[in-house]
Amino acid sequence: MSSRTFFVGGNWKMNGDKKSLGNLITTLNTASLNDETEVVCGAPTVYLDFARSNLDARIGVAAQNCYKVAKGAFTGEISPVMIKDCGVEWVILGHSERRHVFGESNELIGQKVAHALESDLGVIACIGEKLEEREAGTTEDVVYAQTQAIADNVKDWSKVVLAYEPVWAIGTGKTASPEQAQEVHEKLREWMRANVSEAVADSVRIIYGGSVTGANCKELGSQNDVDGFLVGGASLKPEFVDIINARA
Numbered sequence: 001m002s003s004r005t006f007f008v009g010g011n012w013k014m015n016g017d018k019k020s021l022g023n024l025i026t027t028l029n030t031a032s033l034n035d036e037t038e039v040v041c042g043a044p045t046v047y048l049d050f051a052r053s054n055l056d057a058r059i060g061v062a063a064q065n066c067y068k069v070a071k072g073a074f075t076g077e078i079s080p081v082m083i084k085d086c087g088v089e090w091v092i093l094g095h096s097e098r099r100h101v102f103g104e105s106n107e108l109i110g111q112k113v114a115h116a117l118e119s120d121l122g123v124i125a126c127i128g129e130k131l132e133e134r135e136a137g138t139t140e141d142v143v144y145a146q147t148q149a150i151a152d153n154v155k156d157w158s159k160v161v162l163a164y165e166p167v168w169a170i171g172t173g174k175t176a177s178p179e180q181a182q183e184v185h186e187k188l189r190e191w192m193r194a195n196v197s198e199a200v201a202d203s204v205r206i207i208y209g210g211s212v213t214g215a216n217c218k219e220l221g222s223q224n225d226v227d228g229f230l231v232g233g234a235s236l237k238p239e240f241v242d243i244i245n246a247r248a
């Protein structure tokens, strides 16, 4: 097991309201959470302030997206400086739904990563192959190209968590096996060793996302190169506490 701090992110996506999220926040605030694990909840934009005001300070908050500049005529977008103004410390960028539902390119995601880091936000940068890409044997090519577009825009890796989320495992109940996750995480770490630096390869958290549950988190989290999770569906349930405590 490595010295990297285990990192568990919840991605609430476009779910919940003040009542249900308030209940979830109460559950998290009063739960016994492994204090060796860093926890961050990704809230919908309109609830960022609500989440930050109500979640215990030991739990971080993330926006689920942001734009690549600080302000201007970009109707509907939000900027890192606004996120920080709500006391929020993190942003999720490059999520597969941003890539494949909203058509965000590697290039745009790279620009967003650069601007978020310049604005001193932590970035949970997501990558992952689609089912047809895995079946065609191109998983490595896809995730390396996505990682390159991110890496080109990172100076300080201490503020970046890389989330490997195979698209076929997101919201499908079809989790990658611990071996499948470990295989890609290990290759990504080797990629970082060859293309970034030895030190970054050793220190960067590579977390897994895709149908993580209370039932599968322990085995996934015991893999050498799996440094935590990004959790969608199960992050809205009390079960999220078990996932936070996967390594307890």
Ligand code: PGA
Binding pocket: 011, 165, 169, 170, 171, 172, 173, 209, 210, 211, 212, 230, 231, 232, 233, 234
């Ligand atoms: P899931 O979502 O846990 O519901 O599969 C993961 C994610 O999209 O980050």
